[in-house]
Amino acid sequence: DTAVSQTPKYLVTQMGNDKSIKCEQNLGHDTMYWYKQDSKKFLKIMFSYNNKELIINETVPNRFSPKSPDKAHLNLHINSLELGDSAVYFCASSQDIVRGFNEKLFFGSGTQLSVL
Amino acid sequence: DQQVKQNSPSLSVQEGRISILNCDYTNSMFDYFLWYKKYPAEGPTFLISISSIKDKNEDGRFTVFLNKSAKHLSLHIVPSQPGDSAVYFCAASEEITNAGKSTFGDGTTLTVKP
Numbered sequence: 279d280t281a282v283s284q285t286p287k288y289l290v291t292q293m294g295n296d297k298s299i300k301c302e303q304n305l306g307h308d309t310m311y312w313y314k315q316d317s318k319k320f321l322k323i324m325f326s327y328n329n330k331e332l333i334i335n336e337t338v339p340n341r342f343s344p345k346s347p348d349k350a351h352l353n354l355h356i357n358s359l360e361l362g363d364s365a366v367y368f369c370a371s372s373q374d375i376v377r378g379f380n381e382k383l384f385f386g387s388g389t390q391l392s393v394l
Numbered sequence: 395d396q397q398v399k400q401n402s403p404s405l406s407v408q409e410g411r412i413s414i415l416n417c418d419y420t421n422s423m424f425d426y427f428l429w430y431k432k433y434p435a436e437g438p439t440f441l442i443s444i445s446s447i448k449d450k451n452e453d454g455r456f457t458v459f460l461n462k463s464a465k466h467l468s469l470h471i472v473p474s475q476p477g478d479s480a481v482y483f484c485a486a487s488e489e490i491t492n493a494g495k496s497t498f499g500d501g502t503t504l505t506v507k508p
Binding site: 282287317321322347368371379380381383384386387390 | 443498
């Protein structure tokens with residue numbers, strides 16, 4: 279049973295479209311995150327929610343909007359997609375708020391987003 | 395600015411031998427370092443970590459060495475097993491300061507041949 283699951287695994291779409299990526303964790307963790315892995319494979323944090331409350335919001339275009347309906351879910355909505363949004367997006371969770379990386383982070387398998 | 399760099403994109407070793415994966419960083423504010431392992435179609439999973447107050451941390455077959463003056467760390471796997479074949483990411487974090495000041499390297503694909 280997957281601990282952190284995100285859907286879809288692959289997403290191919292046209293520029294200008296609006297899309298969503300969903301993430302769910304069944305670990306009972308209080309904190310969830312979205313990371314972006316760019317073409318150079320660097321993984322950078324985008325957002326973090328703790329008990330449905332936004333706690334980390336890095337410099338990300340406001341076309342990206344996270345939504346947390348409950349602490350087990352953190353979805354990522356992207357409006358007016360651009361070519362530069364093409365990347366792999368990873369969801370993660372942890373029990374406590376993690377500032378930076380540590381062993382308490384559990385990652386999903388990633389969503390490969392391709393914007394054409 | 396590539397703050398964490400893994401210069402070898404791939405490494406191939408024979409089963410039973412030692413695998414050495416290297417990682418260099420430039421940000422002197424990094425004070426916590428981790429290695430993650432990633433299989434295809436799966437998310438990265440935590441392998442081993444080291445704080446900047448140490449120069450070595452060992453966990454079974456895995457040992458991480460940290461050389462702060464050289465801003466270099468390495469992961470040793472002894473003995474290497476075919477199941478170790480995966481992509482290994484070095485990660486660095488400014489644990490004390492602002493969240494988000496963390497980054498992965500670009501990964502090294504390890505292949506362990508039977």
